[in-house]
Amino acid sequence: MRVLSANLGFPRMGANRELKRQVEAFWSGKVTDSALLKVVNELRKDHWVLQKNQLGLDIVPSNDFSLYDQVLDQAFTVGAIPKRYRDVFIKNDDLLPSALEGNMLSTYFAMARGYQQFPTEGSNLPVIDLEAMEMKKWFDTNYHYIVPEFDPTQQFKLTCNKFLEEYKQAKSFGIETRPVLIGPVSLLLLGKASPNSPADFAPIQLLERLLPVYEEIVKHLAEAGARSVQFDEPCLVQDLDSKISQSYHEAYSCLSMAAKKSSAEPIKIQLTTYFGNIVPNLAFIFPNLPIDGLHIDLVRAPQQFETVLSAAEKHPTLQLSIGIINGRNIWKTDLSAAFDMVKKAVAVLGTDRVIVTPSCSLLHTPHSLDAETELNPDVKDWLAFSVEKIKEIVLLTKAANNGIDSIKDELEANQRSIQTRRTSPKIHNPAVQERLKSIDHDMIRRRSTFDKRWEKQQEIFKLPDFPTTTIGSFPQTGEVRKARAAFKRGDISQEEYNKFINEEIKKCIQLQEKNDIDVIVHGEFERTDMVEFFGEHLEGYAFTKNGWVQSYGSRCVKPPIIYGDVYRPKPITVEVAKYAQSLTKKPLKGMLTGPVTMLQWSFVRDDQHHKPTTQQLALAIRDEVTDLEAAGINIIQIDEPALREGLPLRHSEWKEYLDWSVDCFLLASCSVADTTQIHTHMCYSDFYDIIDAISCMDADVITIENSRSDLKFLGAESFTYPNEIGPGIYDIHSPRIPSKEEMEHRLKEMLKRLKRNSIWVNPDCGLKTRKWNEVDLALKNMTEVAKKFRTMGYQV
Numbered sequence: 001m002r003v004l005s006a007n008l009g010f011p012r013m014g015a016n017r018e019l020k021r022q023v024e025a026f027w028s029g030k031v032t033d034s035a036l037l038k039v040v041n042e043l044r045k046d047h048w049v050l051q052k053n054q055l056g057l058d059i060v061p062s063n064d065f066s067l068y069d070q071v072l073d074q075a076f077t078v079g080a081i082p083k084r085y086r087d088v089f090i091k092n093d094d095l096l097p098s099a100l101e102g103n104m105l106s107t108y109f110a111m112a113r114g115y116q117q118f119p120t121e122g123s124n125l126p127v128i129d130l131e132a133m134e135m136k137k138w139f140d141t142n143y144h145y146i147v148p149e150f151d152p153t154q155q156f157k158l159t160c161n162k163f164l165e166e167y168k169q170a171k172s173f174g175i176e177t178r179p180v181l182i183g184p185v186s187l188l189l190l191g192k193a194s195p196n197s198p199a200d201f202a203p204i205q206l207l208e209r210l211l212p213v214y215e216e217i218v219k220h221l222a223e224a225g226a227r228s229v230q231f232d233e234p235c236l237v238q239d240l241d242s243k244i245s246q247s248y249h250e251a252y253s254c255l256s257m258a259a260k261k262s263s264a265e266p267i268k269i270q271l272t273t274y275f276g277n278i279v280p281n282l283a284f285i286f287p288n289l290p291i292d293g294l295h296i297d298l299v300r301a302p303q304q305f306e307t308v309l310s311a312a313e314k315h316p317t318l319q320l321s322i323g324i325i326n327g328r329n330i331w332k333t334d335l336s337a338a339f340d341m342v343k344k345a346v347a348v349l350g351t352d353r354v355i356v357t358p359s360c361s362l363l364h365t366p367h368s369l370d371a372e373t374e375l376n377p378d379v380k381d382w383l384a385f386s387v388e389k390i391k392e393i394v395l396l397t398k399a400a401n402n403g404i405d406s407i408k409d410e411l412e413a414n415q416r417s418i419q420t421r422r423t424s425p426k427i428h429n430p431a432v433q434e435r436l437k438s439i440d441h442d443m444i445r446r447r448s449t450f451d452k453r454w455e456k457q458q459e460i461f462k463l464p465d466f467p468t469t470t471i472g473s474f475p476q477t478g479e480v481r482k483a484r485a486a487f488k489r490g491d492i493s494q495e496e497y498n499k500f501i502n503e504e505i506k507k508c509i510q511l512q513e514k515n516d517i518d519v520i521v522h523g524e525f526e527r528t529d530m531v532e533f534f535g536e537h538l539e540g541y542a543f544t545k546n547g548w549v550q551s552y553g554s555r556c557v558k559p560p561i562i563y564g565d566v567y568r569p570k571p572i573t574v575e576v577a578k579y580a581q582s583l584t585k586k587p588l589k590g591m592l593t594g595p596v597t598m599l600q601w602s603f604v605r606d607d608q609h610h611k612p613t614t615q616q617l618a619l620a621i622r623d624e625v626t627d628l629e630a631a632g633i634n635i636i637q638i639d640e641p642a643l644r645e646g647l648p649l650r651h652s653e654w655k656e657y658l659d660w661s662v663d664c665f666l667l668a669s670c671s672v673a674d675t676t677q678i679h680t681h682m683c684y685s686d687f688y689d690i691i692d693a694i695s696c697m698d699a700d701v702i703t704i705e706n707s708r709s710d711l712k713f714l715g716a717e718s719f720t721y722p723n724e725i726g727p728g729i730y731d732i733h734s735p736r737i738p739s740k741e742e743m744e745h746r747l748k749e750m751l752k753r754l755k756r757n758s759i760w761v762n763p764d765c766g767l768k769t770r771k772w773n774e775v776d777l778a779l780k781n782m783t784e785v786a787k788k789f790r791t792m793g794y795q796v
């Protein structure tokens with residue numbers, strides 16, 4: 001037998017985001033479900049044909065496709081459909097293992113996105129208002145999954161046969177696939193107890209009840225002729241209670257039995273881990289978890305190679321799938337170095353026990369480089385998206401089987417690209433590197449402690465108690481987007497565009513003054529996106545035309561690429577800030593994106609640690625801060641909404657990350673005088689477990705999302721915060737106008753925990769998704785609440 005090549009999952013959006021378009025058209029009622037499913041079938045077929053017939057991959061995945069999310073698919077498949085959706089959509093006889101169409105499709109999308117029915121008067125249809133299920137970040141990626149809900153009385157039942165239909169569909173095109181499913185233990189660990197469950201209930205207690213459904217899945221696939229099945233168990237790279245080891249044994253013993261019973265040639269079970277090191281949980285797997293294959297991520301955790309290899313060696317039949325092509329980033333692989341790893345695995349295990357693969361599903365990289373006609377050719381030559389990554393896998397497999405000479409030309413070209421990238425002056429900028437060396441302790445500390453700064457700032461700004469402000473952006477209306485597009489196309493000149501933006505700024509400032517907001521913002525109309533805007537003004541960044549990656553459901557993001565040493569050639573926001581300040585006597589807050597967020601929301605360099613890359617970003621922002629201050633902007637906000645996202649998966653690594661990321665924020669913010677007030681802003685996650693690190697950032701003021709998560713932030717028992725803080729008093733994601741009463745209630749809650757003179761009054765996040773009239777009414781209410789608290793002298 002020879003070394004095989006495999007993929008663990010292919011991006012499902014399609015080369016031109018066909019899936020997004022079609023699903024959204026279905027949601028808005030423009031296409032029927034059968035039209036949707038027809039397009040989806042075509043798309044799946046294209047992806048199989050591409051991987052198998054055009055690129056020559058040995059093992060092609062099926063059921064990696066999803067209309068929304070693969071975790072939701074699996075919960076749905078095993079019948080974990082919360083009662084509130086079941087009650088509305090499902091008649092009992094629906095619950096045969098059926099295809100994802102008709103009523104089942106409506107249920108599925110209601111779970112993903114919520115469902116509302118407000119019948120017109122006189123109709124006897126009931127009012128239905130179902131919220132979507134919770135969404136969470138998929139490990140440390142920017143993909144979000146739907147969190148399954150489990151009830152203590154949960155009954156499982158094979159409800160949906162999508163996994164089988166997809167397998168059969170591929171087979172009907174002559175393509176043998178390996179179905180992918182979320183494994184039973186990770187499915188339960190990733191889920192949560194449904195509301196009102198007893199406090200001691202944990203979904204993993206349901207394992208025994210869940211396993212028969214997985215046995216059925218294995219049986220169906222075996223009967224249909226599948227030779228192997230991939231169970232994803234990414235939880236194995238996390239800190240796990242040793243009791244979970246028992247769960248893994250129970251689960252995989254059961255699945256292995258089912259596989260053995262299944263047919264003359266038992267279907268093989270591959271356990272798949274990714275995003276980290278499994279060595280701390282090695283005892284869960286070795287010596288005797290009854291599996292046929294194991295996948296490990298050797299890009300994120302190369303240090304596990306030796307240990308896992310020698311454990312695998314003792315397991316005489318185990319196939320090891322070595323994830324050596326980065327599924328999370330967009331760089332070309334050094335094929336020579338990767339081939340050394342293949343050789344090493346083959347030397348220990350022999351050719352028939354090694355499979356060459358990407359580190360994880362390719363869901364997290366864009367489709368292909370073909371569409372990138374405008375990228376700088378040097379940079380483009382350093383990149384590999386999903387299609388190119390599969391080509392690399394196929395090449396490495398060929399080299400393993402036929403000798404390295406069989407890929408001589410490709411290897412030479414590859415080594416040339418790798419070498420050029422290593423030495424390119426586009427990437428390596430001696431001045432930037434020198435500057436990094438000059439970072440010293442004084443550069444990452446404010447000149448005085450907060451108390452001293454506070455006194456000086458009080459005197460200058462003379463802000464009232466409960467000062468009001470907003471987070472930065474104001475409505476990005478269709479007009480704003482249109483003007484930007486026209487400018488990009490060259491239909492309007494720079495001057496015309498600037499004039500348009502200046503008018504928006506004027507309107508925005510007038511609205512804030514009318515509503516008596518104390519600290520004014522300019523509205524961020526010139527920005528499409530808070531990371532892209534700054535990236536476009538920095539050296540070392542590249543932008544793709546079509547480098548979309550799924551974020552959640554039909555939503556995709558196009559992360560910019562940091563390819564080289566980063567610096568700021570010239571001021572970015574100073575002119576706009578000066579113009580905005582000239583329109584008001586109140587202090588204007590300059591608005592910047594912080595270095596850690598710039599890093600987290602970009603594709604980043606893999607030729608150096610994240611820390612120096614972030615330090616470079618921090619120095620670029622620091623230059624901007626210094627220039628803003630010199631231009632008379634004395635309040636500057638540096639947003640860090642993504643700080644929490646970068647936390648490593650294992651607790652033991654948190655401190656190292658928090659130390660350097662906090663230092664990078666300090667590096668960006670500490671050039672200023674005591675009299676300059678630094679703000680920061682965070683949102684999108686729970687922050688209380690890193691509140692000490694946030695305090696160390698020493699911003700004079702932090703505004704933080706709080707209402708969406710229903711005061712969770714303040715709920716933590718030990719909550720304290722040393723400087724000033726504005727926990728959001730209303731959720732900006734909804735078009736509804738927040739009432740004064742609800743904002744008063746939130747402010748009163750804050751007063752129980754925080755010093756009266758440390759509280760700011762502001763929304764949860766930026767207002768770019770709202771309409772002007774909504775913003776006007778909401779801010780009016782907000783200021784009235786702040787004023788009431790000032791005069792009534794509330795103190796709890």
Ligand code: MET
Nearest residue numbers: 471472473639641765766
């Ligand atoms: C995701 S945080 C957004 C902060 C930014 N200043 C805004 O107001 O939109």
Ligand SMILES: [Zn+2]
Nearest residue numbers: 641683765766
């Ligand atoms: Zn925000």
